[in-house]
Amino acid sequence: xxxxxxxxxxxxxxxxxxxxxxxxxxxxxxxxxxxxxxxxxxxxxxxxxxxxxxxxxxxxxxxxxxxxxxxxxxxxxxxxxxxxxxxxxxxxxxxxxxxxxxxxxxxxxxxxxxxxxxxxxxxxxxxxxxxxxxxxxxxxxxxxxxxxxxxxxxxxxxxxxxxxxxxxxxxxxxxxxxxxxxxxxxxxxxxxxxxxxxxxxxxxxxxxxxxxxxxxxxxxxxxxxxxxxxxxxxxxxxxxxxxxxxxxxxxxxxxxxxxxxxxxxxxxxxxxxxxxxxxxxxxxxxxxxxxxxxxxxxxxxxxxxxxxxxxxxxxxxxxxxxxxxxxxxxxxxxxxxxxxxxxxxxxxxxxxxxxxxxxxxxxxxxxxxxxxxxxxxxxx
Numbered sequence: 302x303x304x305x306x307x308x309x310x311x312x313x314x315x316x317x318x319x320x321x322x323x324x325x326x327x328x329x330x331x332x333x334x335x336x337x338x339x340x341x342x343x344x345x346x347x348x349x350x351x352x353x354x355x356x357x358x359x360x361x362x363x364x365x366x367x368x369x370x371x372x373x374x375x376x377x378x379x380x381x382x383x384x385x386x387x388x389x390x391x392x393x394x395x396x397x398x399x400x401x402x403x404x405x406x407x408x409x410x411x412x413x414x415x416x417x418x419x420x421x422x423x424x425x426x427x428x429x430x431x432x433x434x435x436x437x438x439x440x441x442x443x444x445x446x447x448x449x450x451x452x453x454x455x456x457x458x459x460x461x462x463x464x465x466x467x468x469x470x471x472x473x474x475x476x477x478x479x480x481x482x483x484x485x486x487x488x489x490x491x492x493x494x495x496x497x498x499x500x501x502x503x504x505x506x507x508x509x510x511x512x513x514x515x516x517x518x519x520x521x522x523x524x525x526x527x528x529x530x531x532x533x534x535x536x537x538x539x540x541x542x543x544x545x546x547x548x549x550x551x552x553x554x555x556x557x558x559x560x561x562x563x564x565x566x567x568x569x570x571x572x573x574x575x576x577x578x579x580x581x582x583x584x585x586x587x588x589x590x591x592x593x594x595x596x597x598x599x600x601x602x603x604x605x606x607x608x609x610x611x612x613x614x615x616x617x618x619x620x621x622x623x624x625x626x627x628x629x630x631x632x633x634x635x636x637x638x639x640x641x642x643x644x645x646x647x648x649x650x651x652x653x654x655x656x657x658x659x660x661x662x663x664x665x666x667x668x669x670x671x672x673x674x675x676x677x678x679x680x681x
Contacts, residue, residue, distance in 0.1 A: 337435030462495035512644035556671035580609025600672035608658035
């Protein structure tokens with residue numbers, strides 16, 4: 302009879318990815334890691350360096366292994382403190398497990414993003430090994446470059462309407478009596494349009510932050526999408542565009558749609574003005590229902606289609622159209638409008654698509670869920 306009282310065998314040890322590969326095929330070669338890796342023992346001596354770390358530090362591993370890390374990597378923070386003296390992994394509180402990514406400097410001013418992990422044999426025991434991860438700052442520099450580019454673009458976008466507002470208001474204040482009523486009306490209409498443009502740009506920037514952090518909120522109520530489209534077209538015609546530049550069509554029986562009127566206006570303003578500025582010919586706007594596809598929940602969709610007759614957006618660029626800062630095809634602006642459009646539409650549980658219009662230009666389709674939301678008047 303089998304002996305059932307035998308002690309079960311322990312689970313096999315979990316491979317340690319920080320150790321150089323040996324005979325165990327389950328271990329990962331440190332040279333295959335995308336980031337730099339430096340392993341330090343309990344005496345603060347470097348025991349292992351991978352190929353990426355050699356590249357980042359511009360030193361051969363033979364010149365690093367066996368050397369005290371405080372001499373081999375004399376890191377400083379941006380305040381001038383010697384980093385190994387400040388962090389001292391081998392003393393201090395026994396509950397410390399490492400430190401998050403920090404920007405540190407090497408002699409000569411080279412920048413590194415450094416993360417550390419302190420490994421102990423047992424909880425509360427002394428540090429037996431320090432694993433340091435090194436990354437270059439190229440991604441950080443690209444982010445800073447993007448931020449600087451955004452600031453420059455926004456400054457340019459703000460300067461144009463503000464210059465116009467300043468010019469017209471100064472003229473009206475100084476020479477009011479010299480202008481006819483029609484001239485005054487035209488100048489004040491231009492000032493109002495420029496003020497709306499500035500307000501829209503600022504709102505756009507705030508919404509980018511809300512989309513990025515998931516804090517974008519919509520307050521739903523029944524809306525007349527066709528009337529909202531007609532209002533935008535009327536505004537553009539009043540601003541000086543020809544009436545025959547626009548064609549609005551709508552199906553006879555449209556489902557009820559709940560949306561945030563202000564957010565829907567932002568979506569319409571971006572898409573229609575985008576078609577006017579970057580497209581050509583007639584801008585066609587169509588509103589009609591679309592039944593739910595197989596497997597889709599809900600009552601179907603209300604679909605708004607915006608077509609233009611311009612050059613359109615190439616097929617290879619379409620996957621990037623709704624990305625932040627995308628300004629492909631020589632388009633101006635901040636590159637944020639369509640990114641915000643997608644965020645606003647998705648906040649309504651809808652989706653937005655880009656394709657080629659029958660006339661060869663760009664086609665944008667906004668699909669909003671039809672019917673009353675699950676909880677009347679709630680924010681999604």
